[in-house]
Amino acid sequence: MKLSLQLKGIILGIxxxxxAIGIAFAAAxxxxxxxAAASGATEALVIPPAGTPANQxxxxxxxNCAHCHGADARGDEGPDLHGVTKSxxxxxxxxxxxxxxxxxxxxxxxxxxxxxxxxxxxxxxxxE
Amino acid sequence: xxxxxxxxxxxxxxxxxxxxxxxxxxRNEVRRxxxxxxxxxxxxxxxxxxxxxxxxxxALSKGTLIGSGMLALHHYFVWPAFGLLIxxxxxxxxxxxxxxxxxxxxxxxxxxxxxxVMMTAGYWGGEMIIGK
Numbered sequence: 094m095k096l097s098l099q100l101k102g103i104i105l106g107i108x109x110x111x112x113a114i115g116i117a118f119a120a121a122x123x124x125x126x127x128x129a130a131a132s133g134a135t136e137a138l139v140i141p142p143a144g145t146p147a148n149q150x151x152x153x154x155x156x157n158c159a160h161c162h163g164a165d166a167r168g169d170e171g172p173d174l175h176g177v178t179k180s181x182x183x184x185x186x187x188x189x190x191x192x193x194x195x196x197x198x199x200x201x202x203x204x205x206x207x208x209x210x211x212x213x214x215x216x217x218x219x220x221e
Numbered sequence: 222x223x224x225x226x227x228x229x230x231x232x233x234x235x236x237x238x239x240x241x242x243x244x245x246x247x248r249n250e251v252r253r254x255x256x257x258x259x260x261x262x263x264x265x266x267x268x269x270x271x272x273x274x275x276x277x278x279x280a281l282s283k284g285t286l287i288g289s290g291m292l293a294l295h296h297y298f299v300w301p302a303f304g305l306l307i308x309x310x311x312x313x314x315x316x317x318x319x320x321x322x323x324x325x326x327x328x329x330x331x332x333x334x335x336x337x338v339m340m341t342a343g344y345w346g347g348e349m350i351i352g353k
Contacts, residue, residue: 098315098316098319099316099320099321099324101315102311102312102313102315102316103312105311105312105315106308106309106310106311106312106315107308108311109307109308109310109311110304110305110306110307110308110309110311111304111308112307113271113272113303113304113307113308114300114303114304117272117275117276117279117300117303118286120276120279121279121284121285121286122284123284124279124280124282124283124284125283125284125285126283126284155289155290156290156291157290157291158290159288159289159290159292160282160285160288160289160290160291160292160293160349164288164289169283197350
């Protein structure tokens with residue numbers, strides 16, 4: 094059976110596309126931190142009760158902050174947020190204005206209520 | 222590095238789709254071939270630049286394939302866009318200018334979809350680091 098040139102192209106294209114994704118996924122393993130070097134924190138976050146500001150803060154955290162601070166808030170690119178000793182106002186200022194060269198500002202993205210909800214959530218993260 | 226590398230495939234794919242559309246609809250045969258050639262080479266370089274952007278992104282996220290929040294939204298669009306980009310480039314390499322009119326139309330539709338998916342991935346990537 095002789096395949097047409099276009100069909101050959103389609104088959105090779107599909108194979109190459111899937112192979113590219115597969116290679117990228119395999120390459121990702123090389124960049125993943127080794128278990129021994131990880132923070133050791135494997136516990137999931139305790140989700141605050143629904144309807145509370147902390148719960149709203151949790152949702153905002155997962156959407157806006159988790160990719161830097163880690164889905165467990167134990168730190169990744171950004172620091173661990175458990176047992177933060179800074180004042181509420183200081184945390185609000187950091188969220189709104191960011192830290193130059195380290196953290197983006199969220200003043201145009203999160204309003205005051207949302208920022209306070211995030212602070213309420215951060216306060217639920219106790220150091221073990 | 223990811224912030225710099227990632228813009229090459231996005232911009233080149235955009236150029237490729239624009240010129241391929243021009244090549245598809247233009248009436249003058251010579252112009253049509255020239256536009257398609259620009260589309261082809263732009264796509265080819267985009268496909269070469271794509272893995273650099275992907276690997277730098279993987280390194281930046283420490284090997285996270287999906288993640289959570291905006292990173293997950295970014296990844297939901299990045300992986301299909303990357304696969305489609307490589308797949309389209311390979312199809313184009315194999316077929317070159319011997320594609321039928323119908324196949325070229327299907328290719329254009331898929332390339333436009335890939336561009337949309339890639340730009341959506343770029344939007345979520347930007348949202349992550351810049352905010353609004």
